[in-house]
Amino acid sequence: xxxxxxxxxxxxxxxxxxxxxxxxxxxxxxxxxxxxxxxxxxxxxxxxxxxxxxxxxxxxxxxxxxxxxxxxxxxxxxxxxxxxxxxxxxxxxxxxxxxxxxxxxxxxxxxxxxxxxxxxxxxxxxxxxxxxxxxxxxxxxxxxxxxxxxxxxxxxxxxxxxxxxxxxxxxxxxxxxxxxxxxxxxxxxxxxxxxxxxxxxxxxxxxxxxxxxxxxxxxxxxxxxxxxxxxxxxxxxxxxxxxxxxxxxxxxxxxxxxxxxxxxxxxxxxxxxxxxxxxxxxxxxxxxxxxxxxxxxxxxxxxxxxxxxxxxxxxxxxxxxxxxxxxxxxxxxxxxxxxxxxxxxxxxxxxxxxxxxxxxxxxxxxxxxxxxxxxxxxxxxxxxxxxxxxxxxxxxxxxxxxxxxxxxxxxxxxxxxxxxxxxxxxxxxxxxxxxxxxxxxxxxxxxxxxxxxxxxxxxxxxxxxxxxxxxxxxxxxxxxx
Amino acid sequence: xxxxxxxxxxxxxxxxxxxxxxxxxxxxxxxxxxxxxxxxxxxxxxxxxxxxxxxxxxxxxxxxxxxxxxxxxxxxxxxxxxxxxxxxxxxxxxxxxxxxxxxxxx
Numbered sequence: 001x002x003x004x005x006x007x008x009x010x011x012x013x014x015x016x017x018x019x020x021x022x023x024x025x026x027x028x029x030x031x032x033x034x035x036x037x038x039x040x041x042x043x044x045x046x047x048x049x050x051x052x053x054x055x056x057x058x059x060x061x062x063x064x065x066x067x068x069x070x071x072x073x074x075x076x077x078x079x080x081x082x083x084x085x086x087x088x089x090x091x092x093x094x095x096x097x098x099x100x101x102x103x104x105x106x107x108x109x110x111x112x113x114x115x116x117x118x119x120x121x122x123x124x125x126x127x128x129x130x131x132x133x134x135x136x137x138x139x140x141x142x143x144x145x146x147x148x149x150x151x152x153x154x155x156x157x158x159x160x161x162x163x164x165x166x167x168x169x170x171x172x173x174x175x176x177x178x179x180x181x182x183x184x185x186x187x188x189x190x191x192x193x194x195x196x197x198x199x200x201x202x203x204x205x206x207x208x209x210x211x212x213x214x215x216x217x218x219x220x221x222x223x224x225x226x227x228x229x230x231x232x233x234x235x236x237x238x239x240x241x242x243x244x245x246x247x248x249x250x251x252x253x254x255x256x257x258x259x260x261x262x263x264x265x266x267x268x269x270x271x272x273x274x275x276x277x278x279x280x281x282x283x284x285x286x287x288x289x290x291x292x293x294x295x296x297x298x299x300x301x302x303x304x305x306x307x308x309x310x311x312x313x314x315x316x317x318x319x320x321x322x323x324x325x326x327x328x329x330x331x332x333x334x335x336x337x338x339x340x341x342x343x344x345x346x347x348x349x350x351x352x353x354x355x356x357x358x359x360x361x362x363x364x365x366x367x368x369x370x371x372x373x374x375x376x377x378x379x380x381x382x383x384x385x386x387x388x389x390x391x392x393x394x395x396x397x398x399x400x401x402x403x404x405x406x407x408x409x410x411x412x413x414x415x416x417x418x419x420x421x422x423x424x425x426x427x428x429x430x431x432x433x434x435x436x437x438x439x440x441x442x443x444x445x446x447x448x449x450x451x452x453x454x455x456x457x458x459x460x461x462x463x464x465x466x467x468x469x470x471x472x473x474x475x476x477x478x479x480x481x
Numbered sequence: 482x483x484x485x486x487x488x489x490x491x492x493x494x495x496x497x498x499x500x501x502x503x504x505x506x507x508x509x510x511x512x513x514x515x516x517x518x519x520x521x522x523x524x525x526x527x528x529x530x531x532x533x534x535x536x537x538x539x540x541x542x543x544x545x546x547x548x549x550x551x552x553x554x555x556x557x558x559x560x561x562x563x564x565x566x567x568x569x570x571x572x573x574x575x576x577x578x579x580x581x582x583x584x585x586x587x
Contacts, residue, residue, distance in 0.1 A: 124581065136583040140539045144546065151550050178491040184499040199553050206499035211490050215497045227550040389490075 147228045154225030155200050161241070162195055162203040162220050164371030172381055177216070178209025200226040212253050212392040216384075219244040223367055234367060241363035242327065243377060245384055249355040254333055255395050256404045259310050260300040261288065261319065262328030266360070267298045275351060276334040279411050291316050294323045302407065305400045312390070318383040325380060327360040331391060334408070350415055357391060359384055515556070518548035522564050526571035535575045535583045541568035 131138070173180050174191075181192035184206075195203040201222045208215035221242045224230035258280040260270060267285040271277050277300055285298035291311040293299075297319065301307040310331065319326060335358070336351035361380050365373050396404060416423075438458060445451040522544030529538030545565045552561060 134582040136585055140542075140583075144542065147543070147546055147550075151546075176490050178493040179496045182499040184501060189496050189498055197554060200550065208499075209491055209493050209496040211492055211495070214495075215499075217499075224551065227547060229547060 150228040150231060151226045154227070154231070157225050158201050158222045160371055161222060161369060161374065165220060165243070165374040165377065166195055166205070168375045168378055169381055172378060172385070173207055176210055176385055177207035180205070180207050182206045182208070195220070200224075210388075212249070212388050214248040214250055217246045217248075219246075238366050240366045241369055243361045243363060245359040245361075247357040247384070247388055249357065249391070251355065254331075254355045254391050256333045256401070256408065257306040257396060258302045258332045258334060259306050260328060260330040261293075261297060261311075262326060262330075262360070263296055264298045266328040267300055270328060270330065271300055273338045274330070275336050275339050276332045276353070277330070278339065280334065280407055293319060297323060297326070303400060303403055305396060309394050309396070310390075314386065315383070315390070318379070318386070322380055322383075325361050325364060325377070327362050328358070329387075330356075330358040331387075332356055332358075350412065357384075357387060512551065515548045515552040518544050518551065519560065519564050522548060522568055526564075526568045529571040529575055533575055533578055535572075535579075538568065538571035538575045539583075541571055544568070
């Protein structure tokens, strides 16, 4: 046993030396040792030790034993030596018995089952030193960066378009209005000379100080280029930038009529949505062929005289030349906005109306507008100015005026009828509230004298009311007779 | 000069100040997108935080970005910032608790 131990130790020393010194001639070294002990191993040791030493150091896994038929003994010895080196507490006796020479012959066979039962554990993804496993996160961050890029680009584009529009229209506006640009916050009514930015895609401009009108609010409603979702949605369904102009007029600036002209789709939509158009222009939108308007446009009008009055040659000329850019033109003295849906069914009061001219223009380019396209909208602004002056001069003749007045009276009556029940209810509740309040006051009176007096007063009032009602009933009866 | 003033349509004495249209009268005209997105963002970030779902947290970040892009300039920046911070914190907390990468749904 002792001999074996020495042998193994010396072989392992050899092997360790050999690993770090390629030129080391093991044969010579071995010759130094006791020939008797190593005689058997000499030949065997030379080749395999050199070979093994030139190999890279064995793997840390103990199961990866290089299987070489010729070098059985040598490799096993090396492994053995390794084991000896590595675990200090190794049960040397056991190892010697395990790796005894005579047992080597069947070694390969017993070796294989160990390999089959190996289970390689997966290293958790976040502990691997690779970014590839985080590809979903990288995708997300890339998406966010794309969104931010699109936001910046879209915002800039909208801003440039707005500025281009203002630059091309500035002269026309400044020659027509005393106040161009106001945000309502400054103390003095001075022109700011720039657009108000409401949003990243909506800019507005207020102009005022002109004959024939109170003021003009221009809204540049661009597409939401700053929102990537919107950009993607627009790839499915293209829409265009719009310019909306709302001119509010004083009472003396416009006669009583309601009129609209625009694209067919817009007209049918407006007729359903707008309070005044639905009430005063009951007929379906008519074609403008009478005025030689293109087919794509249709007219909603309160009466034929109004259409004839508005559609003079210059208007027709404007509209025909720019038919593709006109979405809708709406003149109304009863404008109150879109129909309001109230929870109780009907509003109790007639909505407030204002004499208004509304224009909605489509910017050419269908979304792919460039700042140059804004110049093509200047003639439309000329049309707006022309319309303001025209509406001031347009007066209905006697017949037309009568019809218009009748229409308005009819609409008001209808409204009152519809809300009659509701108003009655409201009046009833109000009366009951008053009575209750009075009773409360009487009850709360401390002084019995005053209480009695108040009660008497209330009773007298009730009596008077009853008498009045009876009188009325009698009068009606007499009249009926 | 006198001829000019005759044809000049401007009347400085007829100036009316700009009055921003009140939103109470026209609630339908307002774009509800930023408010919805804000709400969605908050809901998703709470889901992501409570249920430790990473994809919820990421969607919350997207929602708050969309809400910011669609917001009106008159709106409070504090609200935007708070929803943004909440969604970022949801993402960070999900990863701190569970550093594993997100697995795709397919």
